[in-house]
Amino acid sequence: MSSERRAYRVLLADDDRVVRIPIRDALEDAGYRVTACEDGVQALRAAEATEFDLVLTDVRMPGLGGLELFRRLRTLQPGAVVLFMTAYADTDDAVIVIREGARDYIAKPFEMEELLLRLARVRDELEFRRHMAGEHGPPGPGERRMRGTAPATRRVLERVELAAASDFNVLITGETGTGKDLCARMIHEGSRRAGKPFVAVNCGAIPEELFEAELFGHEKGAFTGADRRRVGRFEAADGGTLLLDEVGELPLGGQVKLLRAIETSSFEPVGSSRTMKVDLRVIAATNRELGAALERGTFRKDLYYRLNVIDIETPALRDRRSDIPQLVDDCLGEIAARQGRPVPELDPAAVAALATHDYPGNVRELLHALERGVALARDGVIRLEHLPADVAGNLPPPDSSADAGVQPLGRAVDLFEKQYVRNVLLRVGGHRGKAAAALGISRKSLWQRLREP
Secondary structure: OOOOOOOOEEEEEOOOHHHHHHHHHHHHHOOOEEEEEOOHHHHHHHHHHOOOOEEEEEOOOOOOOHHHHHHHHHHHOOOOEEEEEEEHHHHHHHHHHHHHOOOEEEEEOOOHHHHHHHHHHHHHHHHHHHHHOOOOOOOOOOOOOOOOOOHHHHHHHHHHHHHHOOOOOEEEEOOOOOOHHHHHHHHHHOOOOOOOOEEEEEHHHOOHHHHHHHHHOEOOOOOOOOOOOEOOHHHHOOOOEEEEEOHHHOOHHHHHHHHHHHHHOEEOOEOOOOOEEOOOEEEEEEOOOHHHHHHHOOOOHHHHHHHOOEEEEOOOHHHOHHHHHHHHHHHHHHHHHHHOOOOOEEOHHHHHHHHHOOOOOHHHHHHHHHHHHHHHOOOOEEOHHHOOOOOOOOOOOOOOOOOOOOOOHHHHHHHHHHHHHHHHHHHOOOOHHHHHHHHOOOHHHHHHHHHOO
């Protein structure tokens, strides 16, 4: 996949010039290449001459309406994704073609930002499908590394390369599941210390009373239960790299001892008066906001500056969404290989869910979703119902049984939308601004949905 997102071609059809022109301008400002048509006949001619990625059409137009245009486009351009614009009174017409394969519909009047958000989600899905259709094998043994072409990913990789070329200490920050440990290993493997020990310790998992013995080791008989000499993490990492994961969890007493060891490159094992010298590089990682901890006095400034010679912030997956296709491709291959299964396919609904989810758990959450999908996809196809409910958007899987309590699709969509909005509002403590931002709609649209019976 190229590092630049390509310009998507959009076929826009609406007989109302007051609607058509502002939409055309907004889409062009957002980077789309738009062909705007005043009716279905003109749009059909355009489709005969040019291939489009997206079709945005009104339902009711003179001559050739949106429904008939859609049905002809299915034959003429089966790869084009179609979205409908429709007045509330025409919603039933729109849901009919959604059953037939249209991607989505948006009811008039709508906010332009809402339309752009829906198109962006479709664009992400198209990027996802385009990548998944290519030839991309999973990384081989020892090749596991952060990959991607998103700007945020490229910035991290550039920083990792700079860090690897030096021997300075590094502080890696970022949300849980964003690959901080992976970046640390890449720095080690790219440095002059490659081939020497890479030792990781989870600072948050060490009881305060055992911190010193864990990092610096202890002599036999140093305390009750010390029946033999133990090598600490500093000694084990001599010549290589020591990763202090979750360094923000260290108590202040442990911070003092750690600072001295880093400053002097030396330490005394518990129960020993012998000073040991080591040659190692320290990489620290945390998902905490250390700036706030410095202000509260719960993290020492001198230790912070000693660790933070080179800083790297790993981006959240939602900030590198264009990397999701490659991540899915790599992870699916690895998971399937571990399970001794062929790599499964993804159906369109699963693709859409994976491409548009916000991943609060980041890459770790994506990996979990794919592991679940591989485990449940017995026929070799991962479907929406095989993904975790939060990734699938809490949408129920289609039920084709005759006694499934089927109701008109327009009514079902309406009921789901109302309930989903209310659930989001509850999750953000009733804060309407936060709920509107999470849903990708305006406050006005949220207010209208809440007022509707």
